[in-house]
Amino acid sequence: MNHPENRRSRRLRRFKPLAAAAALVLALAACGAPASAPPGQQGSGEAQDGAAGGDKIVIGVGGQTLLTYMPTTLAQELGYYEDEGLNVELQDLQGGSKALTAMLGGSTDVTSGYYEHTIQMQAKNQPIKAFVDMGLSSGLALVVAPDQEGSIKSIADLKGKNVGVTSPGSSTDMFVKYLLAENGMKKEDASVSAIGAGSSAVAAVENGQVDAAVMLEPDVTVLAKRLGKDPVIIQDVRTLDGLKAVFGTEAWPSSSLYAKTDWLEQNPEDAKKLASAIKRTLEYIQTHSGKEIAAEMPEKYAGGDVDQYAAVIEELKATLSKDGAFTEEGAEAVLKTQRIANPEVGDKEIDLSTTYTNEFVQ
Template sequence: MFSSTRRQGRRTSLTKPLAVVAGLALALSACGAPQSAPPGQEGNDGGGEAGGETVTIGVGGQTLLTYLPTTLAQELGYYEEEGLDVDLQDLQGGSKALTAMIGGSTDVTSGYYEHTIQMQAKNQPIKGFVNMNLSSGLVLVVAEKNKDTIKSVADLKGKNVGVTSPGSSTDMFVKYLLSENGMALDDAAVSAIGAGSSAVAAVEQGQVDAAVMLEPDVTVLGKRLGTEPTIIEDVRTPEGLQEVFGTDAWPSSSLYATSAWLEENPESAQKLANAIKKTLQFIADHSGEEIAAEMPESFAGGDPEQYAKVIEEMKPALSTDGVFTEAGVEAVLKTQRVANPEVGDAEINLEETYTNEFVE
């Protein structure tokens, strides 16, 4: 799986269990959690009469395959079948999607579960209610201009690393890796390069020294370069996840909302959960080619065959039932405590960061 990449400078310290370490999540310096919505965005109550209510979902990078179920559910008509009018807003980064929801511009976020832990540390209750992915799917790629000088995480000191946006999971991945290598969280600078074509161009043109990317961007980059991208860390596979985080499950892309919204809109939450569960089952039962055929044509980047291949390869990392596991959320908390100073030793009640009531 994902055999087209090559890995250099594999560090040995990451094979240790996460009893002492942990990191990854979403934040720039500390946790970078947003306090308000972007200017000009108005609130949305997301309520309405049963059987036709409107729900606005902010997506942390809609073309990224980690969020594929969110868009696929719409393309398959599953939201509509549940009686929902879903408006998907592509916000090009997890922190931006979270910001929009906190400010009331969206009702629900299709983002990484780790945000819920981050926000609890800020006394803002957020709760995941559908888990879509068992791995973060992140890849640390080195720009071709630096492939002979950056061969390990230690070589990132003083370098500029591209992330989707400051405060997003890609940013926290950088900080986790730096911490795991005994480095300061600010030893490497981060720059926002977004997702999709902007991210690929930034790495291809050497605008950054390295970048944390997701699929299909990694594969597209390789095609543009005409050679296999140089990869230092890769958690797209169960093996990579175990090696980097010391766990078999690390819940990432999910649907989450404020606890208040879930309490006020349980029927809408249930309908969203139903739609995503049906989508996850559709993915499990169909080939990458069949799934790709249902997605917006523009998401394939002009190469539908390649897009289908990458979807097929990433399927094992997707949840099939939408359930959060206790071991998985514990692993995310452990990684947060390393990479996010605002979580650190803060008292976190994991039971308040997720619920399986809608998927079970």
């Protein structure tokens, strides 16, 4: 199979005559990565260039600059959705709960969000099913704001503090509640504030708008660069070792593609094609370097430091799924954390077999 065209070369096909295309190539070649602020929060907001005919599929992403959702964007940049004959639009909704709400409201078809949302919705009798797994770890880190480093040294010190999360009800919020409960505290002992992802999250922590925050990559690394030192981190599941220490498991399915169960029943071929595109992307990630992957991603996501971005991607690769398939053990681990962190799940009867499927990635 030939290497897929990258984002730039696909877009160049639009320009005629050839002289104009050549001029644009030269202009692009002369430009390096922009000297910009930390990664922004705007998604691509456009359908796949040159996509085949058919109805557009809108995927809402729970924070498109976050590397936990990188496969969703990378599949578009590599042209894999187009290869499958799909017309895909990605919408950056800057938080998992916002992306879920958009799908439930009908403004998106599919969500690139955390698998745990399917469990939450079953508890509310709203059938949602995940059909391709991208992450083996939640990739979260509980970071202390610089002006609170002397007073917050453990989970117990979060009492009475304000913790930043991407959005209330999101996976970052659930992580705070889980940690509080596991340390014998009430979920209300710490308040949470929405700080989004990307530049807004980095600024909120750097400027002391929150006392601590649950962050993901590349935001943690960008924050360290802006501070000139590594931030204090009191819980970290960005690695598989950290995941096992916090959740007691080696697999905790996180970023995934999920949709309403009736959408999957009505659009099985589209679901299969989406799963195929993501599975190919996961294989691409495992066989290419962080530098090669960074080169395929939108330049603005690197926040002006492509080498740093590439290094973070290289570290992230170990926590991504290799084949897009869910495991029963991983699903059980997520359910366990939801029972502890989320009173809306609690001890309700949950049939995990209806919250995910591997039929489309096989």
